[in-house]
Amino acid sequence: xxxxxxxxxxxxxxxYVMVDDTACKIDGYSTAKPGKHGSAKxxxxxxxxFDGKRRNLSQPVDAKIRVPIINRxxxxxxxxxxxxxxxxxxxxxxxxxxxxxDDVSLSPDDxxxxxxxxxxxxxV
Numbered sequence: 001x002x003x004x005x006x007x008x009x010x011x012x013x014x015x016y017v018m019v020d021d022t023a024c025k026i027d028g029y030s031t032a033k034p035g036k037h038g039s040a041k042x043x044x045x046x047x048x049x050f051d052g053k054r055r056n057l058s059q060p061v062d063a064k065i066r067v068p069i070i071n072r073x074x075x076x077x078x079x080x081x082x083x084x085x086x087x088x089x090x091x092x093x094x095x096x097x098x099x100x101x102d103d104v105s106l107s108p109d110d111x112x113x114x115x116x117x118x119x120x121x122x123x124v
Contacts, residue, residue: 002069009061019055023068
């Protein structure tokens, strides 16, 4: 899996983090001050990038955590069939099928932006 390691204190809202081996986008980040016998803790509320599920994580701020490397790419819609769109990558000219989000209506020849991590893709 394409990831890198960073300290928890370097994260902020809107960045990506791996929670339960799933790429997530951070919705909320808060820290508690250090206690008498321990270090400061960070509480992270995140939502899965590709599945939309909410996940929580609590870690010391000096702990190392994995951050996914997610690529943002451009594509062109080739055809639309129901709730799926066939998309061609504008750099490599590869063609693949993506599920359409509920709030998006596309037609052929529309240019889109999508996220890609390993074999997972999602229209933004």
